[in-house]
Amino acid sequence: MSTGLRTARMARGWSQERLIREIEQYARRHVTDVASTASLRVYVSEWENSKRVISDRYAAILRQLLGATDAELRKNPSQAAPETADGYDALLSRIDAASSVSASMVKIFNDQTELLRTMDRQMGSAGLVGQMTGHLAALEETLSFAVLPTTRRPVALALAGASTLAAWQAIDSGAVDRAWRHYELAKRAARDAEAPMHLGHAMAEQAYVLCAAGRPALGVELVRDAHRTLAQVGSPRLRAWLYAAEAELCAHADMSDASRKALEAAEAAIPAGPDDRDPDMLSIFLNSAHLARWRGNVLALLGDEEAVTSLYGALKVVDPTFIRAQAGLHSDLVQAHLARAEYDEANSNLRQARLLANRTGSVRQRRRIDLLSARL
Template sequence: MYVSEWENGKRAVSDRYAGILRKVLGVTDAELRGVAVAPAVLMADGYDDLLSRIDSASSVSGSMVEAFNAQTELIRTMDRQMGAARLVDQVTGHLTALEDALNFAVLPSTRRPVALALAGASTMAAWQAIDSGAVERAWRHYELAKRAARDAEAPMYLAHAMAEQAYVLCEAGRPVLGVELIRDAQRTLGQNGSPRLQAWLFAAEAELCAHAGMPNECRRALDAAMASIPPGAEDRDPDMLSIFLNGAHLARWQGNVLALLGDGEAVTSLYSALEVADPSFVRALAGLHADLAQAHLARAEYDDAHTHLREARLLASRTGSVRQRRRVDMLSSRL
């Protein structure tokens, strides 16, 4: 009688019977409470559902992958202008759809393009999580991105995810460990990456070396980044769409790193970067003004520092950037 009522949803399975049924049927508690409990029904429903998901995944076409990538691009554009806080639900649903498509894709020809799309979307989501102050979520997204990149056999995406994950370690107070992770990413990539990605990795290494109190190694990495960046105004890497970097962007990054070192020359680089900054990169502009404030503080130019901190705070609030607001608060305490 209980079995019939459980199957028809008329009676919930009590904890006492659940313990017995899990052992008899070999199912988890979630499976037990979410499906009918008769063994024959469990087996039929389980395989039918599995095959349905496999069939759906096998039908993921090139146009569907393009749609996934287009959604990632849309979220990325909205994020840099409005911030990550308003996009949490959209990002979560997007990653879930991509992960489901990958989990039930069988053949490599189907898995690789979906895995590549997931790697790109996961690193984007992880950086948004860092910006929102959700470091554990960021770490998990980077782990997902690395698994997807390995599945896609995409060393550039793997190296990028590893290097960005180093920022989580830096935010957590372990910059030296972050430097080691970035260098491991560089070794993983070897000579297989694009020049723009190589420059990005060197610049990231320089930034974390500055946080770790390694000035000589920081300057060496900065020089390597400058030597690697391709010439011209183009900033998007065609092989690594999440990388935006050209000479102007790198000048801003150099200024940020020099400001972290307390180098007075940072101001020149940062004002040059401000002149050519893309106004649609609102969060990046917040960081640029915070960099200028830090550089002016190093020169004891407190009025200029206050002006840029005020602008940085406004832009950080506009995008809801917890990371930038925390930095602004820290710099403000030095005025």
Template sequence: MLDMPSTASLRVYVSEWENGRRSISARYAKVLRALLGVTDDELTGRGESLVSSPMADGYDDLMGRIDAARSISLTMVNTFMDQTELLRTMDRQMGAAGLVDQMTAHLATLEEALTFAVLPETRRPVARALAGAATLAAWQALDVGAVERAWRHYELGKRAAQEAEEPMYLAHATAEQAYVLCDAGRAPMAVQLIRDAQRLGGKTMSPRLTAWLYAAEAEICARAGMPDDSQRALDKATRSLPPGEDARDPDMLSIFLNEGHLSRWRGNALALIGDDEAVGSLYAALGNADPTFIRASAGLRCDLAQAHIARGEYDQAHEHLRQARLIANRTASVRQRRRVEQLTQRV
């Protein structure tokens, strides 16, 4: 039997617990856990007081969050998308390592908005914004070597895309997730996943995204030791790509692909399967490379090194690996540094 203090004393205790002037002893913790329905961590604070009133039920706070989520307008969603775009540009030019905190905060804001949005007309635009942001965050995590975090972000992006009823976003997140498997040495499984991504996109996909998916399939098939499949996917990518110099897909802002980008992808796949035409495609891509894609240029240099190694041209391979290492160090790309080291061991 617990001897309880007077009502006046309890009021003092509650006030002191709230203000951090008195810690909750084990004697009272047992009672408060049962009374308030909270865990030990929640009871002892961890940043917010949950004993503000023995009669508090949380509905006021919940309704406040729901009301706040209702006020999210299309303008606010566009602001979320603009923030994602800014982070994408910074990542492309500077690398992902310095953006972890900003990206984490951005995702948390979007997840909070989606958690407390109730009706579909509010949830879907927020879910679409979250799908794009989560997929970008996943690629950044993969670049800095945080592979489990990358996988979880891709899963978040896929769930958000499904809620938003956006097959293109779902296909893109699924296809990029295949690279996690590929980097882990599970290329055959990655081939299955990227083909599933094409199925998920269905007939709603833009031509540029369709070409992007085929180009990614070609690379992954090459890494899986499937040269014929890789060549067929490259042919499909070429046929699907819209003509012209424009690279940005207006229907899928995370997709950049024109003939110059595809030349790099073609050269990469051909180098992986040992095709002698790889060098020509890669030098064509190097000559047309967008100077703002700084981190991607490390990958292109690695591709060229790989193509020269296949031809026994080790001096040229060394020079491209030197350039790739400089860029990878500048952008703090763990993924590209790993590839540089793997190729260096073959020279």
């Protein structure tokens, strides 16, 4: 039964008819049977009005199409309670299993996170919800029964990285509540792992949820708190990333001088050279070329005419597998051209941004594109 289905559908800006077409197209692509169009109209209406339970078969399709979990689709699904330890023997069995987690097993967890990160970057997050949910559940289960720090810290560190990725994917899918909860999980795991870099990164990304909710100034304060959390232990690349995030949030909060000052700090902190991956924070991709794109984004938000030059420069060197980043660049260029009243160029970039955003299924980017489109 699903008021949640209606919420997930509307987050994508789809009518019921559009959802039905997407279900039918999915069925053709995957050579699977679904009901007739007339029956699907009845099903969707009854699902959304809590008159029919979404079957597991249709739930699997809807999860892929809408990038939602079962809990979000069904809102309050009747699920079996998770199995709990029954007496000391069962508890000790789980503790023994967790304590036997080796370095190679932690590597498998991290490799799974890396695979999901790569798939997300190239294809978008909508189709990864089920895999990510299962991945987080396995990590949480292991951490829950790990007793000694030598076992807990590596698993907690893996969970912090995976939870932050899952949270960003949830933002991209328009699942704000899920994103917030994943960031809280990431922060708890980072504290458990005694990893201030992971904690600071999760705090700064969580600030984007506040910004999207209309509280960018509060997001700025959270990013600045992330700086304080790092103290002197943060890598230069992570510090540059935090300053760039602060600059963007300050721009959203109409704090122009603070935004420009944070940009300067980011440019001063970024390590030289083409390398973009932080060996201590694999979720951070940032070099001078990426920072030029971020700078263009911030300048576009500030209405600075220099944004166009920075953004076209970044577009020339962007990794072609970073589909979502390319969509963001074209959206930034729309905003930058609008500030210069260059409407033909803005329209051209808007079309490209919409095409790329549709490929990844990004709700967040499509919302921004719709807002920019309204200004043309």
